[in-house]
Amino acid sequence: MSTGKVLLVGTVSNVASVLENELKRVLSALTYFSEVDVFLVESDSSDSTLQTLNSLSKTIPNFSYVTLGTLSPDIPNRIERLRYCRNTYVNHIRGEYSKKNLSYVIVADLDGMNSKISEIGVSSCFQDEIVWDACFSNQLGGYSDIYALRCKDWQDGDCFAELHNKRTAFMNESNKHFFFKNLRSLLNRNKIRKSTIYSKMRRIPKSLPWIQVDSAFGGFGIYKSAIFFDHNYDSWDRTGALVSEHVDLHLKIPDSKLYINPALINAYWNTYNVNRFILIRYTRFLIRKSSIIRKILKLMASNSYR
Known part of the structure; x- marks a missing residue:
């Protein structure tokens, strides 16, 4: 078990049907850590997501959330909305924690993307001699998050x-x-x-060595907390080109040590890689x-x- 406080964050919208089970599954995987806080950012839900969040706040320790209401009229682009919501949890981190009392930040999608996340997978991130700033999940049916991926000779651009x-x-x-x-x-x-x-959704056996990347995500990432005190999801491209908000965060980290950990399995198949x-x-x-x-x-x- 790892000591020190960690914070699980994520953005949610229209996830009432899956949120409770998904969150409990992720929290079960995070029992590797001695102390876990949760902070979720909601926006633009038309189902009962808010009621579910309110119910969870009464039953899950150290759970909190904020709702930003309906953002789509003012921020019609989905990526820009996600960027705004993710920067909301960055501001929460900076306001409620310090580098000294927060060891890791775990970013997770809670819309069904983590059906196979486990404590074994999480603990594998801490049983290797690799020094990392962040490590990201693997999907055995094929790595699915090509939009957030930047890796030489695999996915160099958008x-x-x-x-x-x-x-x-x-x-x-x-x-x-x-x-x-x-x-x-x-x-x-x-x-x-x-x-x-689809041809780039490579199947990565969990026994393979870690893969160094310039950016990745895949629905689950473990970060050294210092990243969020020094950087956020604001666009780094002055030309105004719209890319994944994860790319915008990762490419701003100097001398970054980012990896896909093949043993950190969060899914076999999902709504993206089945399209292969x-x-x-x-x-x-x-x-x-x-x-x-x-x-x-x-x-x-x-x-x-x-």
Whole structure:
């Protein structure tokens, strides 16, 4: 067991159906630490997330939260909202703690991304001789958080900027062949997303050595607390390019020692890495496009409870 206080933080929105179980699972994994506080930042929920948070605050020791209300009218971009919410827990850290009395900050997604997190995985971060500033989780079905990833010869830049550029280049070319435009667009959309995102969701066996990165996340990260006293999620790019808020934090850390720990498993499959399979991608595409399929699935679900 590690001594010293740690703080679990995260942002939540519309997670009423999963929050309690997810939080308890993460806290169970954190029994490796002797003392754990929890601070969550809520915004833009249209379900009963606030009621769930209020209930949890009465049953979980050292649990607190803040709600920022509806941010979307003033901050319509999702990444910018996340940046604002994450900076709220950074301000909380700086206001309520000091570098001396807070050993680690654990950042976790609590929307179903940590179904396999465990104390064994957490303790593996402290049983290696590697000196680190932060270490991040692994998903055995394929590392899924390509947007937050920066690693030489794996993901050097922004995957969505690359996706946009490839799509634009393809559409400019396809405009010269109008008759085949729609058909070629359908056939190439999957090819482009596979090359820029899904092919990079590498499966990392838990026995492999740690992987040094410039940025990562994957739904669960353990940080030396000093990072949040010295840095926040504000954009570091003066050109105004929009990237993951995790990238903005990590690239500001001088001489950073950031790693993916293959043994820190927080999931096998999740809503992102299952998209590596073409059948899943096309099924989701058809569901999004077909109101008839959605109605059939809704009817089947309702009949299953009768």
